[in-house]
Amino acid sequence: MAIKYIPYTPNVLEGQAVLDNFTRTQRILRYRDSDLIYERTQRGMPLYDVMQTEQLGDDPHSDNLILRGECVSACAYLKDQGIEVDLVYIDPPFASGADYAKKVYLRRNPKVAEAVAKAETELDNEELRAFEETMYGDVWDKELYLNWMYENLLAIKSIMSPTASIYVHLDWHIGHYVKILMDEIFGEENFVNEIVWYYRRWNIAGNSFAKNHDTLFLYAKNKEESYCYNQLYIPKSAKSSAQDKSWKSVIDENGIRRSIQTDTPTKGVPMPDVWEVSMINPVAEERTSVGYATQKPEALLERIIKASSDEGMLVADFFGGSGVTAAVATKLGRRFIHTDVGINSIQTTRDRLRKIPGATAQILEIQDGVSLYRNPQQTMTKLRELIPGLRNEDALDKMWEGSILDSKEGMIPVYLPNLMDSTTRLLDIPLMNRILKEAFPDLPDTVSKVIIYYIDMIDREELETFIKSENTYPIAVELRDLKVVLDNVTLEDEMVWHIERNNGSLVGRIVIDSFHSDRVERKITEYNERLLQQPIYSKRRPTPITLSEEGLEQIEYLSLDCTHSDGPWHSDTELIIDKLGRVTLDGTDTKELWDGSIAYPSSGKRPLRIKVRNICGDETIFPLSQE
Helix, strand or coil: CCCECCCCCHHHHHHHHHHHHHHHHHHCCCCCCCCHHHHHHHHCCCECCCEEEEEECCCCCCEEEECCCCCHHHHHHHCCCCCCEEEEEEEECCCCCEEEEEEEEEECCCCCHHHHHHHHCCCHHHCCCCEEEEEECCCHHHHHHHHHHHHHHHHHHHHHHEEEEEEEECCCCCCHHHHHHHHHHHCCHHHEEEEEEEEECCCCCCCCCCCCCCEEEEECCCCCCCCCCCCEEEECCHHHCCCEEEEEEEEEECCCCCEECCCCCCCCCCCCCCCCCCCCCCCHHHCCCCCCCCCCCHHHHHHHHHHCCCCEEEEEEEECCHHHHHHHHHHHEEEEEEEECHHHHHHHHHHHHCCCCCEEEEEEEEEEECCCCCCCHHHHHHHHHHHCCCCCCCCCCCCCCCCEEEEEEEEEECCCCCCCCHHHHHCCHHHHHHHHHHHCCCCCCCCCCCEEECCEECCCHHHHHHHHHCCCCEEEEEEEEEEHHHHHCCCEEEEEEEHHHHHCCCCCCEEEEECCCCHHHHHHHHHHHHHHHCCCCCCCCCCCCCCCCCCCCEEEEEEEEEECCCCCEEEEEEEEEEECCCCEEEEEEEEEECEEEEEEECCCCCCEEEEEEEEEEEEEEECCCCC
């Protein structure tokens, strides 16, 4: 349950202007359910408790934040804390209709000498044992997407400083619609640029021009007043730099104005709004060290951050993904806020920053009561398995997730909130009214009961009174708390280890004897079952994946905390194991193969607890005995 709701605007009277603007947007776009935004924006942004899970680096008061949560609730937290940002870059879902996945590689088992020897000569990554895991889905109804984006943009504007600007990165799928929303939220007069990011790639002949660009919409918070902008220039070639001379206008002794050359070099040509920035080479270190599906090049973010912020300013990305904004901001001497709802994004960003000398951050998690199974997309898939008897029902409206067949009450339609759409997380009167008016009329006459799951709701008594007065059908409505189901989603991993010390001294290491992850093992079982469905004569049919008895190939990260026995994690030493079994130790790539252990830190401090992350990203903390 939200602690309270934070207004999008300083006060209700000023906020009314925003809502009046949206009335005009409705007339322009004319899409279904746009009127529901009125009620939600009047209510405000939900504020939840926030818990610190880790301190990255040695500065406990770092202004840098890595925040796991949704955009709107993250903005509510920032606004409640009085934090304003100077630059926003967001790369939200493009409504492309695609699902994005990452390839999950099993590591080398250090207990098997043959595997270690093979890893030293292994070059063909495609032969490594791997399976795919969905990171997030980009499949949207246009109406839901626009409602969702409107709330996000309104929330972001509420925490922008008076001199701030925002870049929204989209493409041809939905960008033209979002441009209209931005005109209304930020004002047409505050539009600065439509930037085309052009990239070269191999094109296949077809019946249309190749789609080789994305679009970035740049708006200022207040263009009439000062907003941060630093002129960038097109880099000059070595030849043009050597020949470079500038021109200036002078009046000669006859009073005639003419131009003359000087030896003062020019800065080059001011950068236009078409940027040719190469996509990341698949084998470049920037790609292989991060490996995020929708990763954007650092060179692109470098232009944005240099142009629209100064050193020390606060840069925010509310769909942080691979952490490129946080990484580039750190390298350029800016502060940052990275927000994303997916745990894979949080871990990727954290590990990426760990390699940058001096990087610090507080890692926080919004406590919205939802125990997500890695990310919203995977949670939605998992829920269909966790609700007993839930099955697909083609005869029902798409608003229903499916139905449960009961021996006494027959078919019971089931409604689930869409975890990828924050607007459905709160079951309030507008949403309940929509269910009653749109989903009930088409239900079969034999239906006598429906089940509606919710994550959060307004006053239950008020909602039940509304249902009783507005439900004109002989259909009972049962409200169920989805958090009860979500609490049973994940099982903690199991690990056996022993401690080896040198002659009884404090110096030692922790040796991992075995590791088992129910989640990873289930994913492998699903993968192998899909293989069995392929034709046996398939030329490219992969070999089923098997795990060793020890299971150490399921581990990708280990960390020791010698500072705290509970509370936020502090990594005194850590190692990350890449897909070839090589170790990155405390942010430094070593080329060494993992030997199945983690050594105590060089400081000699004794570890109090150990954190392990499996290859799917689930983390488990184990206390260490001090005997």
